[in-house]
Structure formats: C-alpha cells, structure tokens
Amino acid sequence: MPTVNSRKYIMNFVKRFALLSFFMSLALQGFSVPAKLVKNDYGATQLAVNGAPMLLIAGELMNSSASTKESMQERWQNLEALNLNTVLMSVTWQQIEPKENVYDFSVVESHIKEARARNLKIVFLWFGSWKNGVSGYAPDWVLRDTKRFARIKNAKGENRPALSPFNKNLLDADKKAYCALLSKIKQLDENFGTVIMVQIQNEIGLLDDSRDRSEIAESEFKKDVPAPLLKNLSENFSDISKEIAEQWQNNGKPLKGSWQTVFGNTSKNLADEIFMAWHFAKFVEEIAQAGKKVYPIPVFVNAWIVWPNQAPGNYPSGGPNARMLDIWKAAAPSVDIFAVDNYADSYKSKCLEYMRRGNPLFVPEAVALWKGDKTSAPAKAFYTFAQNSAICFSPFAIDHSAYKDNLPLKNAYALIKNLSPIILKMQGSKDLVGFMQDSDKGGESFDFKDVIAHVNYGYQFKGYGLIARISQDEFLVAGTGINVSFESKIPNLKGMSYGLIKEGKLENGKWKTLKYLGGDEAFAGIGGVRIPATYLPEDAKECDISATIIKIIPVESTSAKNSLIF
Ligand code: DGJ
16 A cells, blocks of 8 residues: 555656656647747847747848749748748738638748748738738728728828728728738647747838828817826826927826827927827737737837938828837737838937837848848848847848848858857847947947957948857957957956957857967957958958957056057
C-alpha cells in the first residue's frame, strides 16, 4: 500500500507527465501563440512571435503586387534574397468580398503558404473603406450604393471619392469583411504564426477638405465635443501635443462646448481636424475591437505625415498623424500602434514625433523612391532599430527594381538579423545607440557615462551604424562608412588604449571572430575601429557592412594624443 507521501509523489509525476505530453503534442502540431506586444528589461515595446521577440526587418510591397498569386510568384524569391524576415502586403476589400457576403480568400491562403514555406512573416494591410484619403479599394456594391453608403461631401453638397465615416452601414460592412478576414487567418494560421500583425485601412483621413460637409457631418460638428474625449485630454494634459493644449487653453479650456468653441482657431483648422480624427478613430476602434475578438493579433494604423506648412486636407485630415496622435489614442485604445510612413526629409525628427505617449516606433513605409532616393534604406534600418527601439522598419516598394539584388540592403538586413539578439536585449538601454550621417555632418559623439564614443564619417558614401556597450570594457560597433574612437571620462584614467579588435558575427547566440584587426586596418591599434577595415580607404565599398568588437583600456593619460593616422 503506497504511503500518503508516495501517493503524492506519484500524483505529481502523473500531473507533470500529462502537462509535458500536452505541450509536446502542441509542439508537434506546430502550435504557436498569436503574436503579441511585450516589454524588454529596458521598457522597450517589442513584438513577440511564437513567444520570442523579433525585429520586423521588413519591406512593403507595391500596392498591386499582392493582388494575385501569379503576380507574387516572381517576387517571393527576391524578398527572401534580400534577407527580409517580414513582408507587408495588402489585402483589399474589393477582392475578398466581390459580392456582398461572398468571400474569396484564395489569394490570402496562397500568400500565407508561400511566406511560411520561406520562413517569412506577413503583416497584412487591410485596404478597406479608405486608402490614402480616398475609397479606391471598396467593393463595387459599396461604391455603387451611395444611399446606403454615403459619401463625404464638399461644401456644394457634391460627393467626394471617399466614403463617409458618419455611416453605420459602412462600419458594419467593413467590420464584417475585416472579421471574416481575421477568421480566415485564424483558421489557416493559428498553429503557425505566419501572420503577425494587421494594419487597419491605409493612410486614413480626408483629402482636399478639412472636414466632411455632408448634412449628418455638419449636424455632428455643431454638437458638443464628446465628454470622454475631453476627459481623456484633461487627464493627460501635460503629455498631449502643445498645439492642442495651447489652443484649448486659449479658448478658456472649456470642458463642454462645440468642436469650434473648444478647439477652434483661425489657422490650420484644428477643430475640423480633431473632429474628423475622432470620428475616423472611433470607426477604426470598432473594427479593431471586433477583429481582436476573432483573432487577437496586434493591429496598427499608418499615417500620411504632415509636411511642413501644410493644412489638413493637403494631407488626409483626421488621420493618425503626429498632430492627431492624442485624439487617436483617446478614441482607439484597441489600436496597438500609431505607425509613421516616414518619407520626411528630416527622417530623424519625424520618428521622434511618433515616439510619444508610450507609442513605440513602427515604420511600415519609408524611403522616397519617387524623390530619387534609392540608397537610404540600410542607414535608416540601423538608425531606426538601434536608436529608436523600433519594432519595424520597412522600405516601401521593396519589390521595385531599385531593390533587386540590392547588395547594401541585403547585407545590412543580414547583419541586423544576425545582431538582433543583442539589439532586442538592449533596445531602450542607454548602452545602445544608432546613427546615420546627415548630409553635411562630419561626425557625432555618444555619451556612455564614463566613456564617449566619437563617430567620424568622411567616406565616399554616407556612414551609419550602431554601437552597443556589451560589457564594461567592450563595445560592439556595426555598420559602414565610419571611424569610431573612444574617449575616457574616468578621472585619473583619461588616456585610452585598445585591446583586441575582433571582426565577426554571432553564431548560435555567441560571438565568432572571423578576423582580428590591427595595423593598417585598425589605425595601428591606437585609434579605434574603422568600418570597412580596408587596407586603402578607397577600397571601401558601400556594401561592406560589418560588425566589430573593440576592447577599451582606459589608462593614465599620456602626453601624446592618439592620432588617427594610417
Ligand atoms: C503611401 C501609401 O500608403 C502607399 O500605399 C503608396 O501609395 C505610397 N504612398 C506611394 O508611393
């Protein structure tokens, strides 16, 4: 007869065995938890996929590329070759629901299978009621029935080429189609986790006017600002945008009143834009909420940015742009991220505009090919992930010929992928910095408390990279077109010597040195790191992107200053 203790022991064993077999059977089925947002030790928000955080080293396809499997056939290989781990691709309402309640998910199904076979993740872009401020992707049966699906109107009462968000019929129809899509994704993918996020609508907002002038919109505009919005803005007053806070204050900071009374101004139609933002955001909130009940993967919306000196209507009024971030946050708590389509000339400051109120940086579109920029993607990738703790960086039109066999991007993505365990661990820490050369900059410096890192550019191409302090006396330097030296701030140890300089990469999470750098390739061992570490400076090529660990040895200062000579 077993004793009480031995019975307990046996029961525990059986329980453990059952639990283990349960998890093993899930593993055999390819079980995966849906992707979700998590925080690392430094508070950076990251996307965990199948339980582990990942950087979305991504690219967004041109708008029509994902419309058929045939069109995708020639593209998959190149996406893989570019070392992407994630592809952002559209799913259009007009294609998946050509007739009301008749769905066709064949293309979606094919994309998921193809991506999975290549170990690529997918972020689907839901081109529903709006794309880029108009309604070019709504199905025929929606566009034709202007009674059931009213349009936004201009001041003359004419229809605009955009559906009105003040319309419950549209919300119901869009939401139903979106949920059908998510239910299909769940059915095809919940055991695999290939589809990791969804973008709801695309660059939503109203073009060519600051607000909808239809009868229903006009009557809404005359009503009081909804109390929950003012409550939310009031509670977050010290964190909301200065422009909104000041305008509200200038109007006497009323807690009740019409949109015009509360937010009205004489320039840039702030009240109109806030009004549209609230209604667009509420519309999206309902869709996001309903979608999460079906399949709870994180969702985001993307913004057409506010360009300098533009007024709402020049850009989509009421979109989730930086000016409207606070309104969207109040109205759409089920939207996880407010992403920026960052084509700005001042890329860095545009990133910062979106890194407020806990919003993590996510760049689904970048690099303006149409302005002739065919080279900035690798630099922006390093900068965005390392300096701004971004979840995603994704050049737009990744399947354009500009990126075919594009060695700099391919190599940059390979290196970021290789270093991602370090980047993910350190995002948000002051010991990780990212940088890229602005046109006229000769260099910049980064403060690591007791040590300053000096980054110098000056190659025949623009430099960029990252520096991570991986231990007290070791720095990982990665990128290209850079010379990096270190200065000690430690009292009595203001001189700097260097130990081993190791070029290499991570292998199974551990550093593997592929070459020790010294002499001609490393400023004689007294001047820091050069990347690329070529014999002659003119041998340096833009696609030579690499990683080096350098050991610093602070010592009593000597009278001779290190000189960066070869
Ligand atoms: C921004 C849009 O979001 C994209 O879909 C695309 O149309 C680009 N503009 C144009 O290059």
